[in-house]
Amino acid sequence: xxxxxxxxxxxxxxxxxxxxxxxxxxxxxxxxxxxxxxxxxxxxxxxxxxxxxxxxxxxxxxxxxxxxxxxxxxxxxxxxxxxxxxxxxxxxxxxxxxxxxxxxxxxxxxxxxxxxxxxxxxxxxxxxxxxxxxxxxxxxxxxxxxxxxxxxxxxxxxxxxxxxxxxxxxxxxxxxxxxxxxxxxxxxxxxxxxxxxxxxxxxxxxxxxxxxxxxxxxxxxxxxxxxxxxxxxxxxxxxxxxxxxxxxxxxxxxxxxxxxxxxxxxxxxxxxxxxxxxxxxxxxxxxxxxxxxxxxxxxxxxx
Amino acid sequence: xxxxxxxxxxxxxxxxxxxxxxxxxxxxxxxxxxxxxxxxxxxxxxxxxxxxxxxxxxxxxxxxxxxxxxxxxxxxxxxxxxxxxxxxxxxxxxxxxxxxxxxxxxxxxxxxxxxxxxxxxxxxxxxxxxxxxxxxxxxxxxxxxxxxxxxxxxxxxxxxxxxxxxxxxxxxxxxxxxxxxxxxxxxxxxxxxxxxxxxxxxxxxxxxxxxxxxxxxxxxxxxxxxxxxxxxxxxxxxxxxxxxxxxxxxxxxxxxxxxxxxxxxxxxxxxxxxxxx
Numbered sequence: 001x002x003x004x005x006x007x008x009x010x011x012x013x014x015x016x017x018x019x020x021x022x023x024x025x026x027x028x029x030x031x032x033x034x035x036x037x038x039x040x041x042x043x044x045x046x047x048x049x050x051x052x053x054x055x056x057x058x059x060x061x062x063x064x065x066x067x068x069x070x071x072x073x074x075x076x077x078x079x080x081x082x083x084x085x086x087x088x089x090x091x092x093x094x095x096x097x098x099x100x101x102x103x104x105x106x107x108x109x110x111x112x113x114x115x116x117x118x119x120x121x122x123x124x125x126x127x128x129x130x131x132x133x134x135x136x137x138x139x140x141x142x143x144x145x146x147x148x149x150x151x152x153x154x155x156x157x158x159x160x161x162x163x164x165x166x167x168x169x170x171x172x173x174x175x176x177x178x179x180x181x182x183x184x185x186x187x188x189x190x191x192x193x194x195x196x197x198x199x200x201x202x203x204x205x206x207x208x209x210x211x212x213x214x215x216x217x218x219x220x221x222x223x224x225x226x227x228x229x230x231x232x233x234x235x236x237x238x239x240x241x242x243x244x245x246x247x248x249x250x251x252x253x254x255x256x257x258x259x260x261x262x263x264x265x266x267x268x269x270x271x272x273x274x275x276x277x278x279x280x281x282x283x284x285x286x287x288x289x290x291x292x293x294x295x296x297x298x299x300x301x302x303x
Numbered sequence: 304x305x306x307x308x309x310x311x312x313x314x315x316x317x318x319x320x321x322x323x324x325x326x327x328x329x330x331x332x333x334x335x336x337x338x339x340x341x342x343x344x345x346x347x348x349x350x351x352x353x354x355x356x357x358x359x360x361x362x363x364x365x366x367x368x369x370x371x372x373x374x375x376x377x378x379x380x381x382x383x384x385x386x387x388x389x390x391x392x393x394x395x396x397x398x399x400x401x402x403x404x405x406x407x408x409x410x411x412x413x414x415x416x417x418x419x420x421x422x423x424x425x426x427x428x429x430x431x432x433x434x435x436x437x438x439x440x441x442x443x444x445x446x447x448x449x450x451x452x453x454x455x456x457x458x459x460x461x462x463x464x465x466x467x468x469x470x471x472x473x474x475x476x477x478x479x480x481x482x483x484x485x486x487x488x489x490x491x492x493x494x495x496x497x498x499x500x501x502x503x504x505x506x507x508x509x510x511x512x513x514x515x516x517x518x519x520x521x522x523x524x525x526x527x528x529x530x531x532x533x534x535x536x537x538x539x540x541x542x543x544x545x546x547x548x549x550x551x552x553x554x555x556x557x558x559x560x561x562x563x564x565x566x567x568x569x570x571x572x573x574x575x576x577x578x579x580x
Contacts, residue, residue: 049409049564049566052412052413054412054563054564056563073418074415074416074417077413077414078415080413082410082413084406084410086406086409087406087410088405088406088409088410089407089410090402090407092314101306101310102414104306105304105306105307105411105414105415106414106415142410145410
């Protein structure tokens with residue numbers, strides 16, 4: 001039996017002539033943190049809005065907890081906490097009034113003490129008018145209303161937007177805590193280092209369709225690794241060229257210093273290096289950012 | 304959704320008090336003016352009688368300007384559909400669309416509430432706001448009539464307000480409907496305002512020029528009685544206005560429930576008919 005919390009099959013969405021989602025397929029498992037990556041305009045926000053029935057796809061199938069949001073939007077929204085990417089709040093509220101209002105909309109199912117605790121943790125003043133708050137503080141209001149929902153699924157669209165580095169870290173910690181409590185977190189971002197820190201799996205969306213979906217570590221591991229080796233003696237170029245999945249990028253110091261690119265497993269290279277006196281070895285794993293850019297370069301190249 | 308209804312009503316309290324007290328005071332002093340100008344100053348009556356019939360017809364129709372009902376119509380109810388109408392049209396056009404365009408509706412609609420609940424709560428709050436404005440105004444009229452020993456029963460005083468409410472309801476619902484169809488709240492307000500003013504002029508001019516009677520049939524203000532309702536309400540006209548209002552509200556509610564939400568100032572006819580693409 002499938003353990004999917006979110007399931008999208010061949011979803012298409014048009015804005016006039018713009019084909020925003022082009023047959024998007026996606027599955028998110030229960031209890032995972034799923035990072036949804038893509039540059040601006042790739043379709044991340046459109047996907048989330050379709051899942052919440054704020055906009056409707058032109059075709060395709062969407063299920064959230066096995067429920068079609070178009071047929072039973074309330075049942076879906078009961079189970080989802082949402083932070084919009086372009087968060088806009090009514091300015092005449094104070095955060096305190098705003099949370100009280102949202103509590104009423106959720107039949108007072110939100111714990112007020114928890115709201116106070118989170119506000120303290122994120123250093124948010126509850127009694128200033130929202131219109132006077134900075135973008136970062138408005139974002140905190142959005143995050144708190146989302147985190148205190150006590151729902152099994154959180155959809156966070158660019159959750160750290162406008163926050164200072166300390167607060168970003170705190171929000172990532174809260175996301176981890178949510179996962180530990182069994183909450184599934186679906187969050188979109190283009191800040192890849194953050195996704196890398198918390199996401200179990202990532203999906204890369206490009207021009208409205210998913211180009212890659214994988215475990216975060218696998219995705220990084222599957223990609224190219226750069227190795228810089230300094231030998232104590234000359235090493236023949238051909239020796240290194242024979243190692244599977246290794247490409248020589250640069251040779252310096254009379255065949256004593258090599259810059260290599262390794263695709264996938266490192267074991268072949270390590271075994272070969274063991275045969276020579278190695279003075280220094282530096283291995284650079286790519287960040288998710290590099291992987292992401294690589295994907296886009298490859299896709300652009302093949303387009 | 305009582306929370307949404309209450310919040311919207313509280314948001315309107317300044318508008319309710321401002322308009323209600325202002326118009327109530329105007330109503331109160333109108334009865335003083337009537338005493339001064341019409342019952343004691345016979346020369347002024349002669350001046351008014353000397354005005355061309357067409358001019359008097361444009362402003363008042365076939366009512367007797369020197370009767371309480373004719374006076375109330377000329378001095379208040381003839382132009383109230385325009386004055387209150389512009390307020391109502393602008394409030395209805397932005398009732399949902401403005402928040403949509405500003406993006407504040409996104410988070411609200413992500414909560415477990417039905418779109419139709421949001422629509423009906425806000426619409427009912429606006430309708431109640433209009434009722435409260437008319438109610439406060441009515442109190443001003445009532446006090447004015449009492450202090451000046453005016454011979455108007457409660458029912459006679461109330462009927463023109465019912466007629467005014469009916470025509471305001473029509474423009475409210477029309478504006479709300481247009482805000483669901485047109486690309487933005489400002490365009491809906493503009494078109495509804497234009498229709499309101501056009502309706503005023505067509506209905507007024509049709510009293511002078513019979514050739515306009517054909518067009519006038521489609522003008523909502525043709526079915527508005529104003530001060531003449533003191534003598535009795537035309538139930539057929541009233542039902543027609545309320546019926547069309549209800550129809551517009553139902554269509555507007557249906558469109559709001561079915562169409563894509565607008566985001567960040569986006570909007571267009573395609574949003575209403577997005578399924579057809």
